Amino acid sequence: MKTLFLLMAQYDGQxxxxxxxxxxxxxxxxxxxxxQRKALSGALKIPIxxxxxxxxxxxxxxxxxxxxxxxIQRAEAIRERxxxxxxxxxxxxx
Numbered sequence: 001m002k003t004l005f006l007l008m009a010q011y012d013g014q015x016x017x018x019x020x021x022x023x024x025x026x027x028x029x030x031x032x033x034x035x036q037r038k039a040l041s042g043a044l045k046i047p048i049x050x051x052x053x054x055x056x057x058x059x060x061x062x063x064x065x066x067x068x069x070x071x072i073q074r075a076e077a078i079r080e081r082x083x084x085x086x087x088x089x090x091x092x093x094x
């Protein structure tokens with residue numbers, strides 16, 4: 001099943017998910033402020049959407065960007081698992 005469709009169902013079709021909700025659901029180890037710092041510094045590869053140009057405006061993550069980020073994280077986890085399994089089978093993981 002496609003991540004985007006699952007997120008659409010989870011967030012009732014909202015296009016922009018509030019930053020605090022994204023943190024609560026997927027980045028519970030980060031406060032919204034820390035998430036924002038990490039995203040703006042490039043440590044988290046996910047763009048933050050401001051509803052208007054003001055620094056104090058509501059911020060969120062576009063549904064497609066969250067889906068893409070989660071899909072990339074999943075692909076990386078699969079790659080790491082496959083590499084580990086390959087190392088174990090070749091006797092290098094002991």
